[in-house]
Amino acid sequence: MHDIRFIRENPAAFDAALGRRGLSPMSADIITLDEKSRALKTEWQQAQARRNEASKAIGQAMAAKDSATADALKAEVAELKDRMPALEGEERAAGEQLTALLSAIPNVPAQDVPDGTDEVDNVEVARWGTPRAFAFPPQDHADFGPALGLDFEGGAALSGARFTALRGQMARLHRALAQFMLDQQTVANGYEETIVPLLVKDAALFGTGQLPKFAEDLFKTTDGRWLIPTAEVSLTNLVADQIVPEERLPLRLTALTPCFRSEAGSAGRDTRGFIRQHQFEKVELVTICRPEESEAEHERMVAAAEGILQALALPYRKMLLCTGDMGFGARKTYDLEVWLPSQDTYREISSVSNCGDFQARRMNARMRPDGGKQTVFLHTLNGSGLAVGRTLVAVLENCQQADGSVVIPDALAPYMGGVTKLEPR
Missing domain, CATH: 1.10.287.40 (Serine-tRNA synthetase, tRNA binding domain)
Structure with a gap:
């Protein structure tokens, strides 16, 4: 607002x-x-x-x-x-x-956001890692994944297109990734682990900007509640209609949750494979802070997301989004794009946004500076740390072997119970 x-x-x-x-x-x-x-x-x-x-x-x-x-x-x-x-x-x-x-009016962009109309005008800020030189033509995860436990047919039979079942060691790898991310964000980066409702009221989605403009991208239940498209909704709204004591700031929160999106605006995009699903898991990061802290917190949050990719040795690039490619509530956004060998390109795996006071005004979330009589609106930030399914795809494709197996990154060894490689069944 x-x-x-x-x-x-x-x-x-x-x-x-x-x-x-x-x-x-x-x-x-x-x-x-x-x-x-x-x-x-x-x-x-x-x-x-x-x-x-x-x-x-x-x-x-x-x-x-x-x-x-x-x-x-x-x-x-x-x-x-x-x-x-x-x-x-x-x-x-x-x-x-x-x-x-x-x-219905989107947030205004920060001064240092580049002008542009779409993703073509985004600016590359940094690049980490070197894409692997394969001794064989790298395959798409959708081609070799089923032999490792990606059950596209089973998921579609249960629920329709863009639903997937994971079985055996593939499910173990997905769980390992999620737990590794959550541990990194809590222990190493100081975010508070939080378990939040997956069903929310209209007011929560209005507060973070999904309603009323993007209702068609959401799933609604028969009793009028909504399935969350991201834990950002639940985490950020924990301070709705509150005056947060300044000494509690900044609040750094994280949650691992399922996310549900109808993908109404993405017809024809990534219909094959595990990249764009109606149901997926994500480790979300949210920070609620003083206005003067939000720029520094933005860089901190991006670094927390980058740390996951670096620990998994996944090459990526950091992009500063232009004015025409930012989300509705963002005033400044960095995207992290991971390298996918089968597509010979970088694909988004995390989006980290500083919303300024835009969401706080919609939620009426404020703070009273020490010694002051007037309240001021808080600043809110959110980002993926990371999307678990897309990280799974990146690991599968970057760590694939000529025989169809996948070598497990060293960082996941404590979570895999001795399994070092996924073998075709």
């Missing part, structure tokens, strides 16, 4: 920031609705004050036996009493229109 006061005072700057996102100017419409809402509120307040004043004057007129004045005042009070509910309704409607308009 945007600061209406900032828009009132800086309409040109607000429109210029939206223009970097490829959006038309909106400040005039916003200010018109805001002025209407404020005028109606003022009119209601004036009517209420006059009603109270006239009601008091009625008693005085009656005490003075001035029936004509008393009758006139009673008529005025009755008219005000009839008018005030209508004014209140009009003011509420204008306020709801303003909120609906503001809630």
Whole structure:
């Protein structure tokens, strides 16, 4: 959500920031609705004050036996009493229109975010590792994975396309990856392990920006709750409608959860294999902090995600997303893209975003600086540390052998119970 006061005072700057996102100017419409809402509120307040004043004057007129004045005042009070509910309704409607308009506008980009229209304009910031030189043509995980326990047919038979069952040592490897990530983020990086609900109310998804704009990308249950698309929703909303004591900040939280996405906007993309699923697991990172800390926390969170890829010896590159490729709630985003030999390219495996106070305004999540009387909105950040399924794909493809087996990365040895290689069944 945007600061209406900032828009009132800086309409040109607000429109210029939206223009970097490829959006038309909106400040005039916003200010018109805001002025209407404020005028109606003022009119209601004036009517209420006059009603109270006239009601008091009625008693005085009656005490003075001035029936004509008393009758006139009673008529005025009755008219005000009839008018005030209508004014209140009009003011509420204008306020709801303003909120609906503001809630549909994406976050404004940070100054150092590059301008651009799509992923082509993203900027490579760093690259780590060297892609392996294979002595044989590397295969796609979808081709050799079934012999190792990727059961695409079984998952599809149970639930339809983009659902997969994992069996035997493939399931063990997936679990090992998830536990390794969670241990790294808690023990090495200081994030607090958290178990969160997978079903949430509308307000939680509004708070993090998925609703109302992206409802079609979500799964809704018969009782009106939503399956989380990422643990970011649950973790971030733990501070909704709260004033967090400054001494508790920053809050660094992590959770390993299933995630559920309808992928409504990705028809035809990655329909083969294990890259884009309706159900997948992810270790999510969330930080809630003071406004002045968020830039440093952003770099810290990216480094925490990078550490997983480095420990697994998976080559990757770090990309700074342009204005046209960032998510709705982000003001700045880094993507980590892992090397996939079968595609001869880098593919996204983690997206780490600084949302500034955008989500906190939607959630009404604040802090009171030490010694201060006024509260300020918190800053929130989120990122994958990492997506378990995509990391599994990267391990399979980068560690594959000519005979169809896969060598387990050394970092996973404590989690694999002595298994050092996945062998075709």
